[in-house]
Structure formats: C-alpha cells, structure tokens
Amino acid sequence: MVRKVFLAVAILSGALLLGACAGAQPAADQVEIFSWWTGGGEAAGLEAMLGVFANDFPNVEFINSAVAGGAGTNARAVLASRLQAGDPPDSWQAHAGQEIIGTYVAANQIEPLNSLFDEEGWIDVMPETLIPLISKDGNIYSVPVNIHRANVMWTNPALLAELGVAVPTNWDEFLAACETIEAAGKICLSMGEQWTAMHLMEVVLLGQLGPDGYSALWDGTGDWGSADVTAALETYTQVLQHVNSDASGLTWQDASQLVANGDAAFNIMGDWADGYFSGTTAGGNLGLVPGEGYGWAPPPGTDGTFQFLSDSFTLAKNAPHAQGALDWLKVAGSKAGQEAFNPVKGSICARTDCDKSLFNAYLQTAMADWSTDTVVGSLTHGVTANDTWKNEINTALGLFLTNSDVAAFQAALVSAASTYGN
Amino acid sequence: MKPRRARRLTRPILYLMLVAMAIFYLLPVYVLLITGLKSFAEVDLQRMWDLPSGIHFENFVLAYDKLAPHLWNSLRLVIPAALISSMIGSLNGYVFSKWKFRYSNLIFALLLFGMFIPYQAVIIPLVQFMERLGLRGSITGLVLVHVIYGIAITTLIFRNYYAGVPTEVLEAGRMDGAGFWGLYRYLVFPLSIPAFVVVLIWQFTQAYNDFLFAVVLTGNRTWPVTVALNNLAGSQIVQWNVQMAGALMTALPTLLVYILLGRYFLRGLMAGALKG
C-alpha cells in the first residue's frame, strides 16, 4: 500500500515534469502583448485590432497575455516582476505620459520610437500638443491608440428640464444648482469609489486654475501651496458635500447609472461612460440614445480644454521578438487599426484622420474638440504625474476624504510634489 | 475567552440554533447561486434576493468555456503539490518528533517561521529566482513554490500528530531490528492516514485558491483557474451573472473534496484515541 502511494506520487510528478517540458516551444514568428484588457469594450476593441493585425501579418502568432483586476494593478505587478527578472513581454499597454516616462523610460526598459513615427508618417497625423506629452528629451516612447476625454459632465436632460436647472458653466453656478436639485430630493453629483474622487478633483482643479495654472502644477513651475490651489481645494470640499453619501461603495458605472435613472443630475466621468450609456444592453450597458437618454457638457470652468488620457503601446528593450512587436505597433498606429479599435472601445482615434462616420454622436463632438481645444493631461489616468507621485496624492486624498482637512491635504500635496515630482 | 452559555439542551432549541447558523452559512451561497442563474438583465442590486425568472444555464456554459482549460491547469498544480508536500511533511514530522538531533528544536522553530511571512513581500525575489531556475511560467515552478511554502504547516501538523504516537511502540520495533525507514514504512506511515487527510485537504485548498503566486509565476497558457476567474471580470462592465456562475464552478472541486473527505478530516483531527 505504501509502495503504491510512493509509485503514484512518482508517476504524477514525472508526468507533470514531462508535460512542462513539452509545452515550451519557442516559435520563430510571434509577439507577446501584455495588457489588462480582458473584458467589455476593451477586449472587443483589442479583438478588432487583432483582426487587422492577422490580416496584415498573417505569419506572426499573437499571444495575448492580459491580466485583469484592479484597474491594472495585477497586470502592473506581473509586468514589474517580469521586467526585473529580465523576461519582458514584447510590448505592453500603458497610459501615455508620465506613467510611461516616469516609470519605464526612467528605468530604461523601453525603446524610443522616433524612426517608426517617421516611417509611418505619424508625426503629421497626430496632434502637435500630444507629441511632447508622450516624449522625453525629443524621444517618443509610445504609440497612442486612442484618446479619452476626462473632463466630461454627464447630465440627465429630462431631470434638468423638469427642475428648470441650466447646465452650470462655473462652480458657483454649480453649487447654486445643487440647492435646487437637492430640494427636489435628488442627488446633485453622483460619484463612486476613491479613484473617481481623484478624477473629480482634477476636473475641479482644472476648472478653477485654468489650463495654464493646472499644467504648471505638473511641470514644476506652479506652486501647490499657493492661495489659488487653496481656493480650488475649498471648492472641491464644497462640491463633495453635494455628492451621494454611499459613494465609496459604488463603481463608476453605478455612479453613472444614477444619472441615467434620474436619481442624480450630474456625473463627472471620462468619456468611456459614453460606451456605458449608449452601448447595447446585451453587453451590459444602458442602451440609451445620445442626447435624449443622457446629455453631456464640459464641467464648470473647463469649456475649451480637453483633459485627455491615452492608451498606448510600447516597445520593450531586449524584446524577444522585436520585429513582431514593431509589426504590432504599426497596426496600433495605423488608420485601419485605430478605426477598428476605437468605435468598439468607445474612444476616439489618436490620429486626426479617422473616418468620422464610424463614430456615434458624442464621439464626433469629441473628435471636433480634440482638434480645436487646448490639451492638458489627466492625473488619474497617468499623463501628468509619475506613479510614485500619483500614489502619494492618492493616499493624501484618501485621508482627506475621511477628515476633510484642507490644510493637511494641501500640505501633503506640497510635500508629494517636492519629493516625487517629475 | 469562552462563552458562558447555559447548556439546557432541549432538542428543539438545539436544532433551531443549528438551523439558524446553517442559514447564516448558506446565505452567500444562495446569492451566488441565484445570481449565477439569472439573465444579465435580471441582475439588479435592488432585486438581489429575487429568484431568477428562469434557469439560465448559459451563464455556466459561458463560464465553463472560459474556465475549463485553466481548471485542468489547476488540477495539474494542486494534486502533485498536495501529495508531495504531505509526503515531505510526514517525513519531516517523523524526524522532528522521533529522531532528535542537535538543535533540532531550534531548526524546527526556524522552519515554522516560514509560515508567517507575508507573501506579497517575497514576490519580486521569488520571480527572479524562479526565472534563474528556468521555471517561471510553468506549472512545475508553481508546484515547487507551493510545496516549499507548505513545508512549515505540513511539518507542524505531522509533528504534532506523531507526538501522539507513543515512542515505546517504535522502541519495540527498534529492538526487533527496524531502522529509520523500516519504522516509518511499517509503523508510522500506516498510522498516518488521518493526518494525511488533514494535510491533503489543507494544502489542496491553499494551492487551489491561491491567486498571488499563480498570477506572477504563470503565463496565459499555464495559469490556473483563479487567474482565469479574475479575468472573467474584466475592468469595465462586470457581467455578474457569469462571474458568479464562474465562482461557483471554481469552488466545485474543493467543495467535492470537502464533502467526500470531510469525515476523514474530522477523524484526523480527533485521532489519537481508540474507542474500546
């Protein structure tokens, strides 16, 4: 009996080892892409772009190493451990801006892509204001696939009409409108868990400080301890008082849904919410008609400014399959690839020459704004601050949400900027 | 701190309390089950407790399609890991309880300490080390990791178990000419079945439900079902009905193990006495 058990263990372990050996076959033409796009519109968009890739490069096998969870936190952990162990994927998804520059460029993990941009003629096709934000010292480090707008205020037109409230254009008007809305028993501004509070904060900062003042905070020329910032944080505190009380338990979709249901009047969220509002109900969305079931407007004080974020792909240094990675990047930056990806994902192309007719009503307005508005970056989504700085701000914000102490919050922001600033 | 409860055990009250507690334990399962059987339109927080309108098995089918290949990875991981680590635990426990050598108590204590490290702290060096061994991305590497980090608890369980075996028994065997392996094979091992069950169940659960090591040490072809289940969620819209169906399916193997071996689990915990 004992012998049989030993035998069983030995056989099982042996079979296991054999199985492990058999699996490892390095293919010549393949590319491993790492992302956190595993569900919903993102996965669908990736599939669509993969279709284009399979068309253009039929001989290259595509390995999709996507890991979900926590807005990319698991994926980042896996990526970090792989990079430190010297086993990078060929290319990975990251947010364009300081998230890439402050992390991967600073650690010398990715290659500059200037030659690729020249070959493909992307410099002419992508907006001028975008290129500096994704470069360092003249080197471009990622291929932006899409553009999302962070500063959008979603509204319920029917509710606003019923209450006789006009869309506010500055924060004083906003607070006044809240009085009316709350008197009618509705929520003024719906919000979700902590990251949406950070999202709201950056929009308020932008609205109060204007694009120049806001950008100055990030490039080192502005002062986090200034009176302007204090005033902006005071406004933020006041706005938070008009937010639903159970915010920290809601996802961003739950918060947006409150507006769609007519329980809340306003929701400030990036334009991925448009995919949620107007997408098919079969896919888990609300299936509303843009403009009727829901409306949108620039948040108070931010009209004329486009606070952007962008998903982009990088080229790993010492990528095991560099040619495959370049093939992928060509598709990611191409008109066909971006036109396949963006309508499905619910974002607009980083290129300015995509076919407008492929996009819905909201996205077309976004495309128009993208070419004319002043462009600034989003904090919450990795454009303006490197990861360590953003994480410090997040901690300070979390503490602020528990105690509403503006002075302490501002002091923490000053300290974070000076210690971890770009 | 023990509760002082009057044990006036009239049977009806006893059963009432048991049923009440059973409801508490089954409540989350009920929610998982009925949500898993609903169509997506019905998944609504405000109607959480309502029974589904119809049985929507397609959720389970969908979840199964996405999870099935990884379920196989999980089994390939868990079975060897549980078996190997229980063998190691048994031998270690045998040594530490019956074969003292110099400093063996100290070494045992040092081994035990391994149980208490926070695993998040060791991921980075672990991945690098596994990379150097060429085992990153394979199930074998993950098996090795679970076996190694299971050494502490399995040794503890077996050591305590064997401590209940009177040494006189083994001495008698010694005098009849048995050595280290003979004693183990003919006396100690046959007695160990209850402890093996406890350890197997514990290690099975640990290895099967682990997410952290699985996500950093495997690739998309080799990752176990816990990572696949996490990926079902995606980062935008969560299809709760499919997610919960997937969660239920993932819990099924461990549940089966508990149902089938639960009795022996208890026996293992009780063993040390012979009735009559």
Add this chain to the structure above:
Amino acid sequence: MSPPLFLLTAHAARRRRIFSRIRGIPPQVPMSSTLSASGSRSLSAAQSTPHPRRNRDQRIAILVVLPSIIATAIFVYGFIGWTLRVSLSNWTGLMPDYSFAGLRQYIELARDPRFAIDIRNTAIFTVLFLVSCLAIGLFLAILLDQRVRGENVFRSIFLFPMAVSFIVTGVAWRWLMNSATGTRISGLNLLFHQLGLDPLINNWHLTDPPWGIAFIALPAVWQMSGFTMALYLGGLRAISDDLREAARVDGASEFQTYRYILLPLLRPITLSAVIILGHISLKIFDLIVAISQNNIALDVPAVYMWRTTFDGNNYGQGAAIGILMLLTVALLIVPYLFYSMRSQEEM
C-alpha cells in the same frame, strides 16, 4: 509480503500502551498539541550506548530534513533578507536601487497617517476576528457534540466556506453588505427591510471610521469559523467517554461537565487556533481588496504594501511595511516558540 516479526510484537505493545492511556489521562490531541507533546521523546535518546546502526539512522534523519532546511533558508530567510535590504534602501523606481538609506523608510512610516490607520484597522479586525471565530467555533462544536441527527450535513455546511477562496467570499459579501438605503436599498439591508427588521439596517463596512473594518470581520468569520469548529469538535470527541462518565457519576450537570472538565482540556486547541487564525488576520489582503477596493478608511498593511510597491513603484517603503508586518507576526509567534522549545528541553 508478511510483516516482519517486530510488527506483531509492536502492535501488541501498542495496544497495551494505548489501552492504559485511555483509562488514565486523556491522550494528546493532534493539530492542537503544542510543540511540547510528551510523545516526542527521541528514539535516538532511548539507548545510552552508541550504536553504529543508530548513528546511521541519525544521519539519515538529518539528510531527510536537509532539503526542507535548505529550501526554507533560501525561500524564507533569503527573501526576508532581500526585503530587509530593500527596506533600508532608497528604491523608488521600477529598477532596483539598493543605495543605503538607513532607517528613513521606517521613520517615515512611523509618521505616516495612513500607516496609523492600517495599525488601527488591523488591531480591530484581528481582535474581532479571533474572538468571534473562537466563540462561534466552540459554540457550534458544543452543539454538534450533542449527537444530533444530520450531524454530517450540518458539519459539511459549517466547514465548506473554508473551501472557497477569500476573493469569492469578498465578492459575495460585498453584495450582501451593500450600504445603499432608500430606493436603492440592496443586500442584507434589503432582506432586513423585507423581513420587517428595519432597525438592523446600517452602513456595514462604510460606517464612519474606525468601525467600518469591524464589518469586514464578518465574512472572515464566516469563512474560518467552521475550521475552528472542526478543531474544537475533534478535541471534544477525542476526550474519552470515561471522563464524562466519571463526571456524571460524581453528580455533575451537563453544564458543569463542560465548564470544569471539557473546556479546560481544549486550551491547547485554542492556542493552536489563535496562532493559525492570528497570522491569517495579520496578513489579510484578498478579502480587503475584494470588498473595499481602494478605500483608505479600510486599509490594512498588506494592501498598503501592495499599492505602494506596485502602483507607486515605491519598493523601499513597501519592503519596510513588509518587515514591520513580519515583526508583528513574530511578536505573536516567537514567545510561543520559545516557550515550547524550552519545555522540550526539560525532557
């Protein structure tokens, strides 16, 4: 193959020994006995004169545990050493930077309000989790000890939550502990409302700090109290009937039997349970993330360590938190280890 002669004599001797034990002191309960179990007297100490066979067996014994020792040395102590080194460094980027920073990370953590919240939350969570698990586990064990019908079914129901992963538990309980009220009421609040138990409606884990974390102990207790029950039930069952019989003969009531005889015998089990549950609760991670996402009011050290390391690339700070977690657990475990090691030496 017929067993060697010594097996037969050994069995007889064993039966004799065990029989005599039943009559007297209750036997040691495995999994619950401390390191200082009496049956761990060494075979090698049995004979006073050196014997070549014994030396050979001694060597085999050492060789058998050697792989475990080496593995632990690398995977536990080696990695702890690495973590310690990083915690004393300036590493705040993606790539390693081992430049020496002294105790800076620790000093900053001491002044860090977020870490203070972590400590507070861990304390509240641990106390509630331990006390509840032990109390409920003991309660259920005593109930099931009464020889009820359908014991197997009840036991399986109480035990199975242990089979589920903390992540799934977190997701299910997040739904149950939904704190919305009014028209959007859901979860247990909704159930209370439908059953007319409105006073029980509350904010669950979104209760104002510091008590929100107390509610997260609930799913944790749900998951692990069955295991505690199994430990206690095993212990109760292992106590021989003769003892209870003797107590009854002496005129003790059921309650008195439990209180004065049976429960004190379960003390070693309580100790074991505290150790195992204690270290789980000090390292709790999956459950918190699954329920609270990024809510700082519900932060615990393991979550802070993860976020600061992988979201913030602040490896130095993350390592310092890790070492502090380790020290806290050590505070719990090392005295216990010392005590049992010393009582071992007395033999």
